[in-house]
Amino acid sequence: MTDDTQPRVVPRAVEPQLMFTGDAAAALDLYAGVFGDTAVESQVNADDGTIAFASFRIGGARFRVIDSPPVHEFTFTPAISFAVDCSTPEDVDRVVEALSADGQVFMELGSYPFNDRYAWIADRFGVSWQVGVASGA
CATH class of the missing domain: 3.30.720.100 (Signal recognition particle alu RNA binding heterodimer, srp9/1)
Structure with missing residues (x-):
């Protein structure tokens, strides 16, 4: 308050x-x-x-x-992530491939009820990214 x-x-x-x-x-x-x-x-x-x-x-x-x-002792946490809206499923694939190299996958690249092409990853530095196709794209 x-x-x-x-x-x-x-x-x-x-x-x-x-x-x-x-x-x-x-x-x-x-x-x-x-x-x-x-x-x-x-x-x-x-x-x-x-x-x-x-x-x-x-x-x-x-x-x-x-x-x-x-x-x-601390680094990045997936509790805060950057949402990236891509124009096409192919763009999602390219971003996920590049950012997840030597990183971590929290949710595999795939189709989910909330997004047809989506993944939640951390890059090799530990920065968390949620990448998907923009709604209406």
Whole structure:
């Protein structure tokens, strides 16, 4: 429940931020190779060559990535995933094949009651993706 006596914040943006531990550049390369409309908007490298901060877009959605200098006990979890709506079943197949290489499959590529061509996967970095044919496609 919100406290109506407190002013509400209107954020300028809310964007997902992906934290890697040395693999942010490789992840950006993978995503640029899978999605034709990926564009890195800005990138600042740390002295050791890792990414201190970068922003990029896929399908109009803006993401942030960093390489965390300390190694943490946690990594990505499938509880948060990125939904990708593809135009054709063939596009779904290509995205799933590329992103799931050396990754993990949570739901096999197939037909489900909610989508004719769908899979839920994690890429080799542990980022979770739900890929399917857009409704009406």
